[in-house]
Amino acid sequence: MxxxxxxxxxxxxxxxSGSLRVLLWQRAREPHAHRWSLxxxxxGSREDVQESIRRQLAEKVDVRQLSHVEQLSVFSAPDRxxxxxxxxxxxxxxxxxDVDPEVPADTAWHAVDSLPDTxxxxxxxxxxxxxxxxAKLSYTNLGxxxxxxxxxxxxxxxxxxxxxxxxxxxxNLQRVLSRRGLLEPTGxxxxxxxxxxxxxxxxxxxxxxxxxxxxFAVLKPPGGGRPAGVGSTP
Amino acid sequence: MxxxxxxxxxxxxxxxSGSLRVLLWQRAREPHAHRWSLxxxxxGSREDVQESIRRQLAEKVDVRQLSHVEQLSVFSAPDRxxxxxxxxxxxxxxxxxDVDPEVPADTAWHAVDSLPDTxxxxxxxxxxxxxxxxAKLSYTNLGxxxxxxxxxxxxxxxxxxxxxxxxxxxxNLQRVLSRRGLLEPTGxxxxxxxxxxxxxxxxxxxxxxxxxxxxFAVLKPPGGGRPAGVGSTP
DNA sequence: ACAAAAGTGTTGTCTATACACCCATGG
DNA sequence: CCATGGGTGTATAGACAACACTTTTGT
Numbered sequence: 001m002x003x004x005x006x007x008x009x010x011x012x013x014x015x016x017s018g019s020l021r022v023l024l025w026q027r028a029r030e031p032h033a034h035r036w037s038l039x040x041x042x043x044g045s046r047e048d049v050q051e052s053i054r055r056q057l058a059e060k061v062d063v064r065q066l067s068h069v070e071q072l073s074v075f076s077a078p079d080r081x082x083x084x085x086x087x088x089x090x091x092x093x094x095x096x097x098d099v100d101p102e103v104p105a106d107t108a109w110h111a112v113d114s115l116p117d118t119x120x121x122x123x124x125x126x127x128x129x130x131x132x133x134x135a136k137l138s139y140t141n142l143g144x145x146x147x148x149x150x151x152x153x154x155x156x157x158x159x160x161x162x163x164x165x166x167x168x169x170x171x172n173l174q175r176v177l178s179r180r181g182l183l184e185p186t187g188x189x190x191x192x193x194x195x196x197x198x199x200x201x202x203x204x205x206x207x208x209x210x211x212x213x214x215x216f217a218v219l220k221p222p223g224g225g226r227p228a229g230v231g232s233t234p
Numbered sequence: 235m236x237x238x239x240x241x242x243x244x245x246x247x248x249x250x251s252g253s254l255r256v257l258l259w260q261r262a263r264e265p266h267a268h269r270w271s272l273x274x275x276x277x278g279s280r281e282d283v284q285e286s287i288r289r290q291l292a293e294k295v296d297v298r299q300l301s302h303v304e305q306l307s308v309f310s311a312p313d314r315x316x317x318x319x320x321x322x323x324x325x326x327x328x329x330x331x332d333v334d335p336e337v338p339a340d341t342a343w344h345a346v347d348s349l350p351d352t353x354x355x356x357x358x359x360x361x362x363x364x365x366x367x368x369a370k371l372s373y374t375n376l377g378x379x380x381x382x383x384x385x386x387x388x389x390x391x392x393x394x395x396x397x398x399x400x401x402x403x404x405x406n407l408q409r410v411l412s413r414r415g416l417l418e419p420t421g422x423x424x425x426x427x428x429x430x431x432x433x434x435x436x437x438x439x440x441x442x443x444x445x446x447x448x449x450f451a452v453l454k455p456p457g458g459g460r461p462a463g464v465g466s467t468p
Numbered sequence: 469a470c471a472a473a474a475g476t477g478t479t480g481t482c483t484a485t486a487c488a489c490c491c492a493t494g495g
Numbered sequence: 496c497c498a499t500g501g502g503t504g505t506a507t508a509g510a511c512a513a514c515a516c517t518t519t520t521g522t
Contacts, residue, residue, distance in 0.1 A: 175503095425520095431520060
């Protein structure tokens with residue numbers, strides 16, 4: 001088995017039906033039977049934490065559907081779970097809004113804003129994941145991880161609105177992402193809805209991996225350069 | 235004893251003599267004898283990781299001299315240390331530039347830009363700490379953790395320059411921090427140097443704990459408010 | 469008076485939000 | 496030809512870096 005006392009947990013987030021949701025699994029047994037908990041499990045002896053969480057999520061969600069995984073932090077209160085001491089490394093995982101992964105019968109997507117009874121300290125982990133996502137949407141290209149390969153600006157606006165928790169203007173969203181070179185038009189258009197309207201142009205994110213696009217708001221180095229070792233768009 | 239297989243490590247940074255330095259400890263025994271490593275040790279069974287690193291640093295540095303401690307991330311490659319598997323939770327620690335802690339004989343401050351031979355993966359941890367510090371100096375008030383209680387703008391400029399690795403303008407530094415309400419004049423002045431010059435006013439940071447002062451460069455909620463419940467992030 | 473150091477005024481640039489207006493389609 | 500949704504143009508505000516200029520001291 002794994003390394004005793006270490007587990008990895010992930011808050012896997014997706015925007016579904018206009019709200020930000022997290023994948024939870026209902027515990028069958030004590031402790032905390034019937035409460036909802038995050039997917040994860042013990043750390044194996046031949047894997048690091050990132051490999052471990054990806055392996056364990058593969059049992060719930062097809063790995064290829066996970067568009068982004070990043071470490072949040074360690075949760076290590078001595079009594080965070082009853083019984084033997086367990087230290088948890090928590091992750092944020094993201095799934096694009098166009099996929100609907102097959103999940104086991106005891107798992108379900110719950111709105112982050114109205115969680116059911118959660119097990120252990122998992123609610124705090126979900127909040128951390130939501131906060132991290134909101135912050136990174138602003139200064140990175142992380143939107144790519146929530147969005148399908150092609151999308152209209154309206155659809156993207158709804159994803160950002162759901163993830164941030166407030167209404168985002170489609171106009172300004174398009175401008176900000178375009179100026180940063182993150183968005184490119186595919187050339188195609190989406191058909192209008194049943195009540196008419198101009199057909200929407202389709203866009204895609206120009207980069208698939210995460211990039212920091214606004215690394216330093218202030219105290220920039222002289223000459224407008226970037227400090228070494230911090231990623232940014234070419 | 236502690237929880238087998240878990241350790242905590244800290245890169246404790248301080249600006250000394252104009253350069254950013256890290257506190258390292260020279261190993262006496264194998265593995266990696268004579269190489270320099272970060273302070274830390276095994277996680278105790280009745281403490282969380284934050285308590286643990288503070289306890290272990292107290293052996294090297296007076297705890298009251300640590301102005302800030304925050305978690306960086308988990309280092310967990312299976313072979314990161316020879317022998318038994320050990321998962322490390324890495325921390326950033328900061329010490330104000332006016333204190334000179336008594337440290338054991340086998341420890342020393344090394345410039346982050348020219349590290350000696352380091353043990354295990356500790357060099358990567360130091361780089362992470364340096365990058366995190368540089369980023370947070372820009373969008374939080376973290377400068378308070380590097381600075382003495384009272385300081386001139388010139389002195390503060392040197393701290394920021396050393397930590398960021400490039401020359402910062404005193405003019406703009408003062409303006410940025412003042413606009414954000416982080417800096418207040420004490421009313422006192424520092425005497426000029428031997429060659430004369432106008433005496434510098436002394437300032438202090440108005441808040442002692444870390445605050446995020448520029449949380450969202452873009453995609454702000456309408457009306458200029460802040461999204462609810464979103465705290466600090468790396 | 470002069471040199472040195474500190475701090476302020478001013479300007480140009482860049483980024484971002486808000487809002488009005490024009491565009492393309494269905495009924 | 497009108498309603499509906501998509502997209503652009505433009506005004507305004509704010510933040511910041513660069514640099515010139517003024518202030519206050521020591522010699």
